Amino acid sequence: IFAGGDASFVRIVGWITWIAAGFLFTSMVSRSHDLAWPRALGASAIQLAALLSLIKLGTF
Secondary structure, three states, X not given: OOOOOOOHHHHHHHHHHXXXXXXXXXXXXXXXXXXXXXXXXXXXXXXHHHHHHHHHHOOO
């Protein structure tokens, strides 16, 4: 039932999850702040990178 972190299936699901979260977050930022798609993509990319660094900070 549980696969390890080295399994390719787990890595693929992880990347798909981050890509989907990035898309949803970009569309949310774009709609709520009336930004064009490229600006919303940049803003959400910065925020997702900060979130990833906060999550990974405890695992080093």
